Amino acid sequence: MAADAEEGRTARKRKQILDAARAVFLRNGYVGASMDEVAALAAVSKQTVYKHFTDKEQLFTHVATTAAGEFDDLTRAITTTLDADDPAKGLGTLARTFLGALLRPDVLRLRRLVIAEADRFPHVGRAWYDEGFERVLDTLADCFARLAGRGLLHLDDPRLAADHFMGMLLWIPVNRLMFRGGDDDPYAEAELDRLAEAAVTAFLRAYG
Amino acid sequence: MAADAEEGRTARKRKQILDAARAVFLRNGYVGASMDEVAALAAVSKQTVYKHFTDKEQLFTHVATTAAGEFDDLTRAITTTLDADDPAKGLGTLARTFLGALLRPDVLRLRRLVIAEADRFPHVGRAWYDEGFERVLDTLADCFARLAGRGLLHLDDPRLAADHFMGMLLWIPVNRLMFRGGDDDPYAEAELDRLAEAAVTAFLRAYG
Numbered sequence: 001m002a003a004d005a006e007e008g009r010t011a012r013k014r015k016q017i018l019d020a021a022r023a024v025f026l027r028n029g030y031v032g033a034s035m036d037e038v039a040a041l042a043a044v045s046k047q048t049v050y051k052h053f054t055d056k057e058q059l060f061t062h063v064a065t066t067a068a069g070e071f072d073d074l075t076r077a078i079t080t081t082l083d084a085d086d087p088a089k090g091l092g093t094l095a096r097t098f099l100g101a102l103l104r105p106d107v108l109r110l111r112r113l114v115i116a117e118a119d120r121f122p123h124v125g126r127a128w129y130d131e132g133f134e135r136v137l138d139t140l141a142d143c144f145a146r147l148a149g150r151g152l153l154h155l156d157d158p159r160l161a162a163d164h165f166m167g168m169l170l171w172i173p174v175n176r177l178m179f180r181g182g183d184d185d186p187y188a189e190a191e192l193d194r195l196a197e198a199a200v201t202a203f204l205r206a207y208g
Numbered sequence: 209m210a211a212d213a214e215e216g217r218t219a220r221k222r223k224q225i226l227d228a229a230r231a232v233f234l235r236n237g238y239v240g241a242s243m244d245e246v247a248a249l250a251a252v253s254k255q256t257v258y259k260h261f262t263d264k265e266q267l268f269t270h271v272a273t274t275a276a277g278e279f280d281d282l283t284r285a286i287t288t289t290l291d292a293d294d295p296a297k298g299l300g301t302l303a304r305t306f307l308g309a310l311l312r313p314d315v316l317r318l319r320r321l322v323i324a325e326a327d328r329f330p331h332v333g334r335a336w337y338d339e340g341f342e343r344v345l346d347t348l349a350d351c352f353a354r355l356a357g358r359g360l361l362h363l364d365d366p367r368l369a370a371d372h373f374m375g376m377l378l379w380i381p382v383n384r385l386m387f388r389g390g391d392d393d394p395y396a397e398a399e400l401d402r403l404a405e406a407a408v409t410a411f412l413r414a415y416g
Contacts, residue, residue, distance in 0.1 A: 029327075031239055109327070115386050116324030119317070122389050129387035137380075157406075164376040164410050171375030172345075178323050179337035181330050198365075202372050205414040 014052050016042045022063045026109045030060055030117050057121065064124045067110050068132035074101060075139040082143040087152045088204060095169050095196035102170065103187065108177050115178075137162045144207075155207050164206065169199040222260050224250045229261075230271045234317045238268055238325050265329065272332045275318050276340035282309060283347040290351040295360045296412060303377050303404035310378065311395065316385050323386075345370045352415075363415050372414065377407040 020042035024033045035056060039046040053059040077097045082090045101107065111128075118125035140162040147153040155161040173187060173195060187195075228250035232241045243264060247254040261267040285305045290298045309315065319336075326333035348370040355361040363369045381395060381403060395403075 112323055112326065115320055118320065118387055118389055125387040125389065129384065133383060133387065160406050161410075163380045164407070167375035167377070167379030168372040169375070171379045172371045175341060176337060179326055179333040179341065181326055181333065198368050199372070202369075202414040206410040207413075 013042075013044060013048060017044060017049055017052055017059075018063060018066055021059050022067070022110070025060060025063055025113060026106065029113065030056075030120070033060075035059075060117070060121065061124050061127070064110070064114050065127045065131065067107075068128045071132040071136050074098065074136050077101075078136070078139050078143055082140075082147065085152075087147055087208070088200065091165075091200045091203065092196060095200050096192065098166075098169060099173065099187075099192045099196055103173055103177060103192075105186075108174075112178060137166065140165065153207050161203075161207050165199065165203050168202055169196065221250075221252060221256060225252060225257055225260055225267075226271060226274055229267050230275070230318070233268060233271055233321060234314065237321065238264075238328070241268075243267075268325070268329065269332050269335070272318070272322050273335045273339065275315075276336045279340040279344050282306065282344050285309075286344070286347050286351055290348075290355065293360075295355055295416070296408065299373075299408045299411065300404060303408050304400065306374075306377060307381065307395075307400045307404055311381055311385060311400075313394075316382075320386060345374065348373065361415050369411075369415050373407065373411050376410055377404065 017038065021033075021038045024037050024041060027033075028037070033056065035046055035049055038059065039049045042049070049059075053062065074097070078094060081094045081097070084090050114125055114128045137159065141159040144153055144155060144161050144165075145158040148155050148158065153161070173192075177186075225246065229241075229246045232245050232249060235241075236245070241264065243254055243257055246267065247257045250257070257267075261270065282305070286302060289302045289305070292298050322333055322336045345367065349367040352361055352363060352369050352373075353366040356363050356366065361369070381400075385394075
């Protein structure tokens with residue numbers, strides 16, 4: 001029992017540190033972030049930070065890979081939304097879910113940070129891409145393959161169709177917000193609806 | 209005549225400084241770059257650098273906007289390739305040209321740098337997006353509208369069609385190289401041919 005309680009405390013502290021580190025990295029960038037600041041924001045001693053993470057680089061790696069794990073919500077959204085009988089409706093819901101999740105200011109800021117540091121920390125960029133980006137596309141491709149098996153989509157290469165769906169949906173809004181920022185000029189909800197609908201319509205003309 | 213020669217010398221020096229600055233920024237990032245290094249690489253005095261650019265920020269702005277000007281080659285490629293009678297062939301050539309131009313390591317590294325600094329220097333990210341990214345899409349949309357006018361494409365919203373074409377073509381390879389780097393793992397030519405062909409096929413099913 002005592003050991004369990006100790007484990008729970010350790011896990012809680014670790015999460016506290018990771019949350020604080022994410023906030024500090026997003027605010028100051030990698031170079032501008034310090035372990036002191038992370039400790040202060042997490043309300044733990046610097047020693048405690050170092051007990052969990054050997055250095056800033058390891059902490060950054062964990063922040064980014066934890067964030068890539070948040071893509072789990074999206075893979076679940078794919079399987080629950082698309083395994084119904086009406087692909088047009090499912091795709092519409094899914095498109096809107098993706099825009100809502102991926103255009104969130106903190107998600108975009110973390111994405112920008114991972115890209116910024118991809119030269120310095122290639123393993124972080126790779127983890128983000130392989131465990132986040134690619135996993136979502138593979139899940140979508142599996143669903144497309146099932147829909148094609150039931151005659152609801154027409155395609156030879158499910159992964160290519162998944163790439164095309166996501167590209168039509170995300171290329172413009174993600175790039176616009178990556179380059180132009182979006183804190184003071186976000187997309188209106190109606191514009192996101194329009195983007196989602198347009199991508200689904202074009203996708204179904206190509207693969208429906 | 210003497211004034212002309214002087215002007216020529218000044219323009220040449222300015223170009224020398226901009227080329228050197230681009231190389232230094234790409235190598236060291238914004239924070240890591242120094243005016244001393246730029247002067248040394250350009251083989252001019254630091255005074256000369258400051259005569260042309262008041263500070264590092266102004267120099268960075270000029271490097272990025274000059275690079276956005278390189279998109280001119282792409283807008284020219286669009287108009288010369290697409291104004292023929294065979295949109296499938298023109299689109300195929302164009303798709304391949306885009307992949308070749310935008311996946312170049314130095315272009316990707318500059319893109320990464322502009323994204324990395326978009327929070328600190330919003331005007332640089334905006335200039336890149338508005339004068340580079342958007343201009344290419346607007347040019348493509350104009351060509352699509354002309355092709356639709358001649359009955360060679362079927363679309364209501366040429367700009368949306370342009371967004372979809374670029375999204376299907378670029379979303380995957382650009383993101384892969386942004387996150388994973390590409391210096392040690394570039395796309396093979398045959399893979400680029402396949403990506404270009406697949407995007408054109410899907411686009412023509414949606415809009416042909």
